Amino acid sequence: MPYINIKITKEGATKEQKEKLIKGATDLLVEVLGKNPATTVVVIEEVDTDNWGIGGTQVTELRKKS
Amino acid sequence: MPYINIKITKEGATKEQKEKLIKGATDLLVEVLGKNPATTVVVIEEVDTDNWGIGGTQVTELRKKS
Amino acid sequence: MPYINIKITKEGATKEQKEKLIKGATDLLVEVLGKNPATTVVVIEEVDTDNWGIGGTQVTELRKKS
Amino acid sequence: MPYINIKITKEGATKEQKEKLIKGATDLLVEVLGKNPATTVVVIEEVDTDNWGIGGTQVTELRKKS
Amino acid sequence: MPYINIKITKEGATKEQKEKLIKGATDLLVEVLGKNPATTVVVIEEVDTDNWGIGGTQVTELRKKS
Amino acid sequence: MPYINIKITKEGATKEQKEKLIKGATDLLVEVLGKNPATTVVVIEEVDTDNWGIGGTQVTELRKKS
DSSP states (O other), X not given: OOEEEEEEEXXXXXHHHHHXXXXXXXXXXXXXXXXOGGGOEEEXXXXXXXXXXXXXXXXXXXXXXX | OOEEEEEEEOSOOOHHHHHHHHHHHHHHHHHHHOOOGGGOXXXXXXXXXXXXXXXXXXXXXXXXXX | OOEEEEEEEOSOOOHHHHHHHHHHHHXXXXXXXXXXXXXXXEEEEEEOGXXXXXXXXXXXXXXXXX | OOEEEEEEEOSOOOHHHHHHHHHHHHHHHHHXXXXXXXXXXXXXXXXXXXXXXXXXXXXHHHHHHO | OOXXXXXXXXXXXXXXXXXXXXXXXXXXXXXXXXXXXXXOEEEEEEEOGGGEEETTEEHHHHHHHO | OOEEEEEEEOSOOOHHHHHHHHHHHHHHHHHHHOOOGXXXXXXXXXXXXXXXXXXXXXXXXXXXXO
């Protein structure tokens, strides 16, 4: 009965990509730990690039430079 | 001073229902553990049905079948 | 299929008290939002009083004063 | 490689304020624990005032009284 | 720069299994969303079976029945 | 009434360092957003190096190489 929380920046992930994340994360827990998929929960949270920082810099600013 | 985080799918919970969740969760911690309600924090997070999966399936798809 | 995370300071909550928190939080989501209890997950996390602060003060220190 | 999650009520924090939170939280981990800023992640989550409660009361209602 | 949090009950996952979870979750984000693995963070949290409930029942009790 | 969650690897942070993290994070929210310190909560979680990965590698292994 694992709970997996995936946080990503909000940059256009599609419904299909989210489906793959949900399927892939569930399969991972089944394969590695033999968990029951029926009670495995995956929650994806999309965070505005203004609200995410790495190395002390806002992702919004990092994206401008790259 | 407990912190309670309630994650639900975003499917139309009303302001009144959220009030009941906040009140109910706070009361629960007071009753069971004698916690101080004044510093008990409840945060409700509503998640798009595309972003929630159980049993490896997106809730958006589960809702279509039910 | 809600997910409820309860964080409390580690100060001796018993197995029975935890059972009451799990039962009470599940019932709350069923009553207020009509959620399915079978897929409602409750996770309790106990945090050392050195690791919890409120008002800028460690709970370990607050307990000494009270 | 710390991970810092800051949850605040959604009440108009600006891009500049979020930058200061990201910078300040990263600096704090570097100064206090000597962590590597390059792999320090800060995620800010803004929560509707209907979805946040303290003392059993919705922040939306607390704001009306204050 | 995704952040993945995996919560499981504390029931003896080995260092090797945790390595597989870390590797697998990182690969998943790279494959599905093209994320940079270098800044992908995976945190596994193991929770006592007394502290996890599903269907209103403590996992400790569920394990006795199964 | 912000809630700040700091996750770090469990590598010997002292009570005094944790006090500084709690004080510093609380001050940050007061300075940047004018938040009320009395209801600002900081929770530090220390995670075993086996349970933390970056770049697909367990921190336990990264530490051996560095």
